[in-house]
Amino acid sequence: MMKRLKKIIQTWTLLELFQGLAVTGRYLFRRKFTLNYPEEKAPQSTRFRGLHALRRYEDGEERCIACKLCEAVCPAMAITIEAAPRDEDAPAENGAGRSSNYGNRRTTRYDIDLFKCIFCGYCQEACPVDAIVETRIYEYSFESRQGSIITKEELLKIGDNNEAQLAADLAVDGEYR
Amino acid sequence: MDNNNSLTIQVNDIELQVEPGQTLIEVADANGIEIPRFCYHKKLSTSANCRMCLVEVEKAPKMMPACATPVMDGMKAWTKSPKAIAAQKSVMEFLLINHPLDCPVCDQGGECDLQEIAMGYGAGTARYSEKKRIVKDKDYGSLVSTEMTRCIHCTRCVRFGTEIAGITEIGGTGRGDHMEIGTYVQKSLSSELSGNIIDLCPVGALLSKPFLYSARSWELKSLPSIAPHDAVGSHIQVQVRNGEVMRVIPRENESLNEIWISDRDRFSYLGLNSADRMTQPMMRNDVGKLVTCDWQQALEATVKGLKAAGAESGALASPSATVEELYLLQKLMRGLGSSSIDCRLGQQDFSGQQNQPAPQLNSTLESVEQQNAVLIVGANLRHEQPLLAHRVRKAALAGAAVSSVNPAQVNFNYDLSTTVETDQLTPALAAVAKAMVALGKGSDLDGLTALVANAAVDESHQAIAQSLIDGEQVMVLIGGLVYRDANQAVLYALADAIAQMSGATLSVVTEGANALGGALVGAASTAGKNVAEMIAEPPKAVLLMGIEAKDLSSTDAIRKTDFVVAMAAFSDGLNDLQADIVLPMAAFTETSGTLVNMEGSWQSFQGVVAPKGEARPGWKILRVLGTLANLDGFDLDTSEEVLAEAKTATESAAQAGGWSAPSSLGSDQTTVSIGHAIYAVDPLVRRSEALQQSHLGQQKGEIA
Numbered sequence: 001m002m003k004r005l006k007k008i009i010q011t012w013t014l015l016e017l018f019q020g021l022a023v024t025g026r027y028l029f030r031r032k033f034t035l036n037y038p039e040e041k042a043p044q045s046t047r048f049r050g051l052h053a054l055r056r057y058e059d060g061e062e063r064c065i066a067c068k069l070c071e072a073v074c075p076a077m078a079i080t081i082e083a084a085p086r087d088e089d090a091p092a093e094n095g096a097g098r099s100s101n102y103g104n105r106r107t108t109r110y111d112i113d114l115f116k117c118i119f120c121g122y123c124q125e126a127c128p129v130d131a132i133v134e135t136r137i138y139e140y141s142f143e144s145r146q147g148s149i150i151t152k153e154e155l156l157k158i159g160d161n162n163e164a165q166l167a168a169d170l171a172v173d174g175e176y177r
Numbered sequence: 178m179d180n181n182n183s184l185t186i187q188v189n190d191i192e193l194q195v196e197p198g199q200t201l202i203e204v205a206d207a208n209g210i211e212i213p214r215f216c217y218h219k220k221l222s223t224s225a226n227c228r229m230c231l232v233e234v235e236k237a238p239k240m241m242p243a244c245a246t247p248v249m250d251g252m253k254a255w256t257k258s259p260k261a262i263a264a265q266k267s268v269m270e271f272l273l274i275n276h277p278l279d280c281p282v283c284d285q286g287g288e289c290d291l292q293e294i295a296m297g298y299g300a301g302t303a304r305y306s307e308k309k310r311i312v313k314d315k316d317y318g319s320l321v322s323t324e325m326t327r328c329i330h331c332t333r334c335v336r337f338g339t340e341i342a343g344i345t346e347i348g349g350t351g352r353g354d355h356m357e358i359g360t361y362v363q364k365s366l367s368s369e370l371s372g373n374i375i376d377l378c379p380v381g382a383l384l385s386k387p388f389l390y391s392a393r394s395w396e397l398k399s400l401p402s403i404a405p406h407d408a409v410g411s412h413i414q415v416q417v418r419n420g421e422v423m424r425v426i427p428r429e430n431e432s433l434n435e436i437w438i439s440d441r442d443r444f445s446y447l448g449l450n451s452a453d454r455m456t457q458p459m460m461r462n463d464v465g466k467l468v469t470c471d472w473q474q475a476l477e478a479t480v481k482g483l484k485a486a487g488a489e490s491g492a493l494a495s496p497s498a499t500v501e502e503l504y505l506l507q508k509l510m511r512g513l514g515s516s517s518i519d520c521r522l523g524q525q526d527f528s529g530q531q532n533q534p535a536p537q538l539n540s541t542l543e544s545v546e547q548q549n550a551v552l553i554v555g556a557n558l559r560h561e562q563p564l565l566a567h568r569v570r571k572a573a574l575a576g577a578a579v580s581s582v583n584p585a586q587v588n589f590n591y592d593l594s595t596t597v598e599t600d601q602l603t604p605a606l607a608a609v610a611k612a613m614v615a616l617g618k619g620s621d622l623d624g625l626t627a628l629v630a631n632a633a634v635d636e637s638h639q640a641i642a643q644s645l646i647d648g649e650q651v652m653v654l655i656g657g658l659v660y661r662d663a664n665q666a667v668l669y670a671l672a673d674a675i676a677q678m679s680g681a682t683l684s685v686v687t688e689g690a691n692a693l694g695g696a697l698v699g700a701a702s703t704a705g706k707n708v709a710e711m712i713a714e715p716p717k718a719v720l721l722m723g724i725e726a727k728d729l730s731s732t733d734a735i736r737k738t739d740f741v742v743a744m745a746a747f748s749d750g751l752n753d754l755q756a757d758i759v760l761p762m763a764a765f766t767e768t769s770g771t772l773v774n775m776e777g778s779w780q781s782f783q784g785v786v787a788p789k790g791e792a793r794p795g796w797k798i799l800r801v802l803g804t805l806a807n808l809d810g811f812d813l814d815t816s817e818e819v820l821a822e823a824k825t826a827t828e829s830a831a832q833a834g835g836w837s838a839p840s841s842l843g844s845d846q847t848t849v850s851i852g853h854a855i856y857a858v859d860p861l862v863r864r865s866e867a868l869q870q871s872h873l874g875q876q877k878g879e880i881a
Contacts, residue, residue, distance in 0.1 A: 072395060104282075105390045
């Protein structure tokens with residue numbers, strides 16, 4: 001009997017509705033969580049995993065030694081590498097040729113397919129020379145299907161443009177690795 | 178092992194029956210017990226210098242190296258006891274003191290013994306903080322690249338050079354921290370088996386130079402195949418990445434190549450990507466220029482030309498072509514009414530061909546090692562058949578009396594009991610036969626005594642004759658130089674007589690990977706024109722398969738022939754032949770097929786990569802030619818069907834033979850031609866740049 005009376009009162013006073021609206025009302029006057037993107041941007045961790053980059057040493061030499069560990073570890077098979085010895089003493093135009101059997105181990109091709117990539121960061125973890133890294137960049141677009149594949153030249157350029165940030169982030173993270 | 182002599186030992190508390198004389202590591206390997214090792218190798222002598230295989234043995238105060246500890250009755254050994262593990266870990270730490278941490282740039286990474294064993298026995302961190310040693314790299318030539326800082330001084334390469342290759346080229350100089358492996362006097366490796374040290378090296382100190390940095394072991398797909406450059410028929414693995422052959426490594430086969438392969442088989446794949454690879458059919462146009470065309474045009478023109486010549490056509494094929502190709506080629510030619518088909522390219526003298534069975538070893542490669550006496554006649558074995566030479570060397574080291582009748586340029590990597598160095602094989606061989614007759618042999622061979630009556634015998638001939646008669650298991654081995662001799666018929670008959678008089682096996686090994694297969698399927702026809710006749714006076718239409726100008730002694734007549742069709746994988750070698758039509762043929766690794774080795778075993782293999790461009794496997798080209806020519810029996814769908822048919826055809830190939838005395842010894846003036854240089858035997862090898870730049874590759878051309 002009491003149960004039925006309680007239900008009738010609840011139904012006709014819209015009690016539960018007002019309880020719900022009270023939550024809404026409280027949040028209406030609280031500090032906002034949302035950001036006015038793109039004017040405002042969220043803070044990023046030093047370990048943020050965005051667009052990839054290939055880094056260089058201070059003397060301008062590319063770090064990547066074509067060990068292919070990133071290619072092997074990549075769970076999405078997004079990385080394609082081809083390697084050949086590069087003769088450092090030979091003129092630039094034939095420097096990367098296979099004709100010379102001497103020289104350093106270097107890539108002749110380093111492609112990442114961003115459609116395949118799942119941004120797990122394993123490539124960065126596998127890299128013995130900190131060459132392939134994931135930057136804080138997350139704003140990019142492609143205008144063609146081909147555009148999703150970024151080449152070695154593009155990766156090196158991204159690295160060059162962001163070297164200061166990348167070096168700082170790696171330095172912070174260094175003691176945990 | 179029910180042998181009464183067998184001993185009982187315990188390894189890791191498991192009771193094992195073993196033979197006396199075995200070492201602990203052999204027992205462990207046979208029973209699947211893992212013991213880490215670097216310097217021990219089952220095909221090399223024991224040096225016990227890496228100390229990685231230390232195990233605990235009961236009653237021994239210190240750890241014992243398993244590779245150098247012979248088993249004893251009642252012995253108890255533990256490979257995984259705390260003491261053994263501690264010893265192995267300490268050795269590993271010592272080895273890693275000077276080994277650089279450059280696995281990411283090292284080609285051995287991923288297939289490295291040191292890497293694997295370090296994962297199992299190495300410590301996670303290094304306690305060593307002093308200076309690491311750095312060793313200057315050595316230049317070993319165009320095949321083997323070096324990174325000597327990585328060397329752990331296991332001396333496998335040193336022992337390989339001394340014991341297997343038979344040339345002591347590599348050695349250790351200095352001692353302790355100053356020890357270096359090298360050639361002492363800077364030089365490139367000159368062994369025909371030098372590539373095997375790449376496989377033997379347990380670290381990345383010795384690597385394949387042509388393969389350097391081009392792929393990782395985990396990216397490669399390993400597919401089995403058969404080596405196509407000599408009649409050993411070595412088992413190989415072709416390693417492929419993205420449809421491209423990246424390298425060739427040996428596949429273990431104790432009865433043929435053991436675990437070795439010759440450099441020719443290992444590095445010939447480099448020729449596959451030669452700039453002059455044929456990728457499209459070509460035909461001569463109205464103004465006589467060779468231009469590309471489509472398959473239909475080329476095939477129709479070929480059939481038209483061949484049919485016009487009919488019985489007046491002929492074919493020459495490489496002795497390294499597959500059974501399927503050779504079988505269909507002879508079937509096509511016979512269908513057109515011609516018996517002029519030959520694959521015995523270097524041969525000049527065919528007068529004895531009725532008495533000569535197909536060239537084969539008449540023995541197994543393994544039993545070559547058991548011979549007591551071997552006479553090598555006209556065979557530059559180390560160049561012609563490197564791994565057969567290795568077997569003969571093993572026999573010689575085991576005490577066999579190996580003697581040679583050869584030109585002076587032919588060298589051996591072991592001591593011969595007797596050598597006759599001559600450019601004229603016939604008188605020398607006749608002298609050996611005469612010496613045998615003088616020892617009371619050969620009375621049943623009619624006409625032999627008269628034939629060799631005038632031969633000049635000296636002590637060396639007598640010594641050879643005596644060694645052959647004394648030996649229990651004896652072999653007379655005649656090689657490619659005999660076949661290139663203008664007096665081949667007499668030489669063969671004399672060798673046959675010597676073999677019969679001494680109860681020896683007559684072993685015949687000629688050029689090419691499939692000379693025996695060619696002879697068995699009828700591609701070395703005894704009826705129509707032979708090679709020498711076709712070169713001198715070609716038929717109206719000539720079909721060339723897998724050969725180019727350098728394979729023929731002369732091209733003057735063939736280039737003037739009305740109609741020349743070349744099935745070839747490479748174009749440059751055809752310039753001298755004035756081919757009217759060129760049909761691009763798939764090269765080695767691109768076609769399935771079968772090769773018959775010198776033992777007579779038929780070994781089939783599959784194609785591992787797709788043919789380049791529009792090239793097609795030779796047997797498919799021949800099948801279509803046969804069909805277009807309206808000949809019967811060319812509706813074969815697979816190479817297996819062709820093989821099955823070829824096999825039934827060989828049964829009728831009668832075994833010729835039997836002694837019949839040649840009328841005379843012929844001219845004494847015929848000097849022997851040394852044949853092709855080791856890296857000039859076929860079109861593919863000639864295009865392998867690394868081989869051409871190597872020490873042996875620099876010995877170009879024919880030494881007449």
